[in-house]
Amino acid sequence: MPFYGKEGEFMRTIHIDEIVKVVRDLCIEANYYLNEDIKNAFLKYKEEENFKLAKDIIDILIKNAEIAKNENMPMCQDTGMAVIFVEIGQDVHIVGGSLKEAINEGVRRGYIEGYLRKSVVNDPIERINTKDNTPAIIYTDIVEGDKLKITVVPKGFGSENMSQLKMLRPADGVEGIKDFVLNVVKEAGPNPCPPIVVGVGIGGTFEYCAYLAKKALLRPIDKRNENPFYAKLEEELLNAINSLGIGPQGFGGKTTALAVNIEAYATHIAGLPVAVNISCHATRHAEKVL
Amino acid sequence: MIRITTPLTNDVIKSLKAGDSVLLTGYVYTARDAAHKRLVELIKEGKELPFDIKGQIIYYVGPTPAKEGQPIGSAGPTTSYRMDPYTPLLLEKGLKGMIGKGKRSKEVIDSIKKNSCIYFAAIGGAAALTAKCVKSSELIAYEDLGAEAIRRLYVEDLPLVVVVDSNGNNYYEIGQREYLSLCDK
Secondary structure (H helix, E strand, C coil), rough: CCEECCCEEEEEEHHHHHHHHHHHHHHHHHHHHHHHHHHHHHHHHHHHCCCCCCCHHHHHHHHHHHHHHCCCCCCCCCCCCEEEEEEEECCCCEECCHHHHHHHHHHHHHHHCCCCCCCCEEECCCCCCCCCCCCCEEEEEECCCCCCEEEEEEEEHHHCCEEEEEEHHHHHHHHHHHHHHHHHHHCCCCCCCCCCCEEEEECHHHHHHHHHHHHHCCCCCCCCCCCHHHHHHHHHHHHHHHCCCCCHHHHCCCCEEEEEEEEEEEECCCCEEEEEEEECCCCCCCCEEE | CEEEEECHHHHHHHCCCCCEEEEEEEEEEEHHHHHHHHHHHHHEEEEECCCCCCEEEEECCCCCCCCCCCCCCCCCCEHHHHHHCHHHHHHHHCCEEEEEEEECCCHHHHHHHCCCCCEEEECCCCCHHCCCCEECCCCCEEEEEEEHEEEEEEEEEEEEEECCCCCCCHHHHHHHHHHHHHHHC
């Protein structure tokens, strides 16, 4: 239903009921169904593996995705903390209630009705389970247009716990970035369920850099950074990571990572922040544009 | 592929080597962070545990809720290092095996060797497939912990890899080293 403001400009209205439903569905979809880009990467890497258990592990992960899809069940028992990215067109008017409440209600319904695990505790020290996986982590961004895009990222903590951030010196340069990313992957070893996807944020401020690393995980893994410099750095880092020998599940092999996705942003004259957000093989995310 | 059944005898444990792929059948107990904290507190207070851990296997898992008519939801391993602070005491008290994923501390590996125990990895992320191996699930303790409650599972042909054997050999180191030495040739 269009809404006309005081000046008579066109505004598109979206009711929160629609947002609740979409968030609910995306929570379930992201947890049940492996994305095509990951499936394709599995098939490619499987052919390149010849070391002991490596090929078998990739086969098991492919089979796991098939079972999850056919039986409509979560691929992993850690169905994550729900991280929600919302791009709100500036010509959209949300009606019927609070956007934040609508998102949390969608998460609540998705996790209860989709038989997903409730993994969120109320406080980092008190640690009482909230029993509906809320609250979600919500990032909003105002963009041009009259659309609303919602992306749900159920982030498991096996891989989240292996993530790190470092404020490098400008003098450390590209070599410093490479050393840091490789060290994070090495330290993680078998813990984050390799093969992993590595999200890297470079630049910005302390917190924005971490946000970039998370956002990098939303990009399909067969798409390189649009900037040729970072596209090349992604390839170089992937090759270096896949020479470490960690392999699928850490049992040795080539396929330690399926992709490295970098997002970069302007930064301060004195800084070179780098954040590495590790994600498991499934790198779950699902999106919908309203 | 080696087939083993619980309870694991000392002979079976000694026969298994780091890197062996096995299919496990029998009962295992689930416990992760919060349940471990409670078990160790009980031991330190000299109180009885909700199940006898002697000779048993603990599987580090917090499953998704079961749908109607099914014993369990998705049920893959969680990362083991978070249980490291509690593990040596449980091994001293007779626990024989652990199923999880990822690295263990030096203290845990030393305790595995000293007490002739074993650490298996299940396939991290393959939780739907793993659920198919679970034939029954029974609540044993700590229902208030939800997914973290202690349950007794009967598993059939659960695919595992021996990571730390009773001699303290660590397959995460061995496998990677072997792979890299092949690459050098």
